[in-house]
Amino acid sequence: MKILIVEDEKPxxxxxxxxxxxxxxxxxxxxxxxxxxxxxxxxxxxxxVVDINLPDGNGLDLIRLIKRQSITLGIIIISALNxxxxxxxxxxxxxxxxxxxxxxxxxxxxHLKSVNRRISxxxxxxxxxxxxxxxxxxxxxxxxxxxIVLTKKEYELLLFFISNKNKVITKAGLAExxxxxxxxxxxxxxxxxxxxxxxxxxxxxxGCEDYIKTIYGLGYKFGLN
Amino acid sequence: MRLLNKITLNLFAISLxxxxxxxxxxxxxxxxxxxxxxxxxxKKREISxxxxxxxxxxxxxxxxxxxxxxxxxxxxxPRAAETFSDTLxxxxxTSKYALYRQLGFVKTVHNQDYYIQIFKPLEETDRLxxxxxxxxNILIVVIILTxxxxxxxxxxxxxxxxxxxxxxxxxxxxxxxxxxxxxxxDIREFxxxxxxxxxxxxxxxxxxxxxxxxxxxxxxxxxxxxxxxNSKMELLLQSGDMKExxxxxxxxxxxxxNRLSRLNKTLILLAKIENRQFPESKPVNPAFMINHQLESLxxxxxxxxxxxxxxxxxxxxxxxxxxxxEILLVNLxxxxxxxxxxxxxxxxxxxxxxxxxxxxxxxxxxxxxxxxKRFHTSSSSPESLGLGLSIVEKITTMYGFKVNYSYQNNxxxxxVVFLKA
Numbered sequence: 001m002k003i004l005i006v007e008d009e010k011p012x013x014x015x016x017x018x019x020x021x022x023x024x025x026x027x028x029x030x031x032x033x034x035x036x037x038x039x040x041x042x043x044x045x046x047x048x049v050v051d052i053n054l055p056d057g058n059g060l061d062l063i064r065l066i067k068r069q070s071i072t073l074g075i076i077i078i079s080a081l082n083x084x085x086x087x088x089x090x091x092x093x094x095x096x097x098x099x100x101x102x103x104x105x106x107x108x109x110x111h112l113k114s115v116n117r118r119i120s121x122x123x124x125x126x127x128x129x130x131x132x133x134x135x136x137x138x139x140x141x142x143x144x145x146x147x148i149v150l151t152k153k154e155y156e157l158l159l160f161f162i163s164n165k166n167k168v169i170t171k172a173g174l175a176e177x178x179x180x181x182x183x184x185x186x187x188x189x190x191x192x193x194x195x196x197x198x199x200x201x202x203x204x205x206x207g208c209e210d211y212i213k214t215i216y217g218l219g220y221k222f223g224l225n
Numbered sequence: 226m227r228l229l230n231k232i233t234l235n236l237f238a239i240s241l242x243x244x245x246x247x248x249x250x251x252x253x254x255x256x257x258x259x260x261x262x263x264x265x266x267x268k269k270r271e272i273s274x275x276x277x278x279x280x281x282x283x284x285x286x287x288x289x290x291x292x293x294x295x296x297x298x299x300x301x302x303p304r305a306a307e308t309f310s311d312t313l314x315x316x317x318x319t320s321k322y323a324l325y326r327q328l329g330f331v332k333t334v335h336n337q338d339y340y341i342q343i344f345k346p347l348e349e350t351d352r353l354x355x356x357x358x359x360x361x362n363i364l365i366v367v368i369i370l371t372x373x374x375x376x377x378x379x380x381x382x383x384x385x386x387x388x389x390x391x392x393x394x395x396x397x398x399x400x401x402x403x404x405x406x407x408x409x410x411d412i413r414e415f416x417x418x419x420x421x422x423x424x425x426x427x428x429x430x431x432x433x434x435x436x437x438x439x440x441x442x443x444x445x446x447x448x449x450x451x452x453x454x455n456s457k458m459e460l461l462l463q464s465g466d467m468k469e470x471x472x473x474x475x476x477x478x479x480x481x482x483n484r485l486s487r488l489n490k491t492l493i494l495l496a497k498i499e500n501r502q503f504p505e506s507k508p509v510n511p512a513f514m515i516n517h518q519l520e521s522l523x524x525x526x527x528x529x530x531x532x533x534x535x536x537x538x539x540x541x542x543x544x545x546x547x548x549x550x551e552i553l554l555v556n557l558x559x560x561x562x563x564x565x566x567x568x569x570x571x572x573x574x575x576x577x578x579x580x581x582x583x584x585x586x587x588x589x590x591x592x593x594x595x596x597x598k599r600f601h602t603s604s605s606s607p608e609s610l611g612l613g614l615s616i617v618e619k620i621t622t623m624y625g626f627k628v629n630y631s632y633q634n635n636x637x638x639x640x641v642v643f644l645k646a
Contacts, residue, residue, distance in 0.1 A: 011457065012452050081445070102448060152521060154524070168459075172487075191522075198528075217476050
């Protein structure tokens, strides 16, 4: 996936590039509005990550420009402004997702993947990880081609794990992905523990390998090793 | 006691005192006047009597028109020439003693001294005096009362501005977006007071707004560095070439910075609710939202083996910002789940008037008043920010709802009363 990152804070931009590059994406970073418009018109991207407050312009204008030129690409807004108006405006003019700073890289990654799926395959593709198969369109999960019944949160959890496979997933990142902002995380941790316990049981019962590893005090890792 | 009443009462007491002294003085002065008037008349009578005696002494047989109000007594010893005095005489007609003014004088007829007393009844004049006094009393009482009432009335008009100021200060809310306007008064003291108050509130409000703006800006500015810190630590955690001890260190730091992020986000939300930055309200359906939340929390409800009992009127709508309604309900429900016991109950009751969310649990170990205070966390959940119920309270206050806590039948009950009278 080819991603353009428009974020004026270089250290943050670097982090995103590094994380997403490890995921095998091709990332380019620009730090202002002008460079971003140039890149957009000259090259083709699958996704763009835009900060609203740029030194020489507004990220929302960039989105309007993209829509005017009928460029097809996924748009994720990242902003320190967490007002509802901004969120609504951003989504109304055509952004696919709105993330409030500070966010988790794993969260950004998961959203990027889901946006990409929607755009590239119309959401109708399958996500396959070894014996696990997910059909995002129908919110269905299969192990060895046998459907397993998951609750909504369990499904989202599994999707998040597979999107960030072989990465350390922090509890905080999980909680925010599953529950959104303004959640008192104290109980969300309990919730996550419960969800993971149930998910793991359901997967193992269907003969799935135990991919979920607990990293004490930190979170989880989903993967082979 | 109100100042106005105090002034009226003082005025009344003083008037009464002066009035009583004045009345006593007036009585004596009047008495004096009347007496001297009667004396004068008696004197005239004496002169005319003397004339009659002189004219008659040659022929004493001719009777003078002597009425029974004349007493003539022959005397041997000389007496004081003329004396006025008050005396009681028996009136045979009415068989009563009546008060008379008498003049006693000595008249010598044929070398014989006679002591002559002439009388004038005082009954009539006394009655007159009493009548005058009564009239005066009534008149003065009426005057005093009229004065007091008129004074009260006009004072009340003057004090109206003052009471208005008091009421406005009493209701003053530095968070309010209404302008602080005081009435004008033509009384200098009140005008001064209002001016001082206006400048003071203005200053307080400005200071408050500056402070608030500063905090908001600071909160927003903190977001970006926090995002950088978090992302860098996340990368560090992914690198995988750390020893376990280093992992632990980074994990702790990461946890702390995450806590800071959440805290900051929540505080910004609270500030926004206070600033009323969620203006657009529409009818939201709490029952729908509650069901949705319960659905997404079903795993946890199962895990804790909690029985959910719902009594909801599905068609109830509340006029609120949907986003805030969601936050309100989520916080209430999660609160009821978190503090629930394994195998406990969660009762949700929704009517047009109120929303009641009750959960099983042991009694609070602290003052329920503190529940809605910011950063109040119970020791059982140290990771909690302690802002959940504070958000609930802010949102309910913003919409003029009321939120009450009570403990009934081993259940914690949170009640949101939708006041839409």
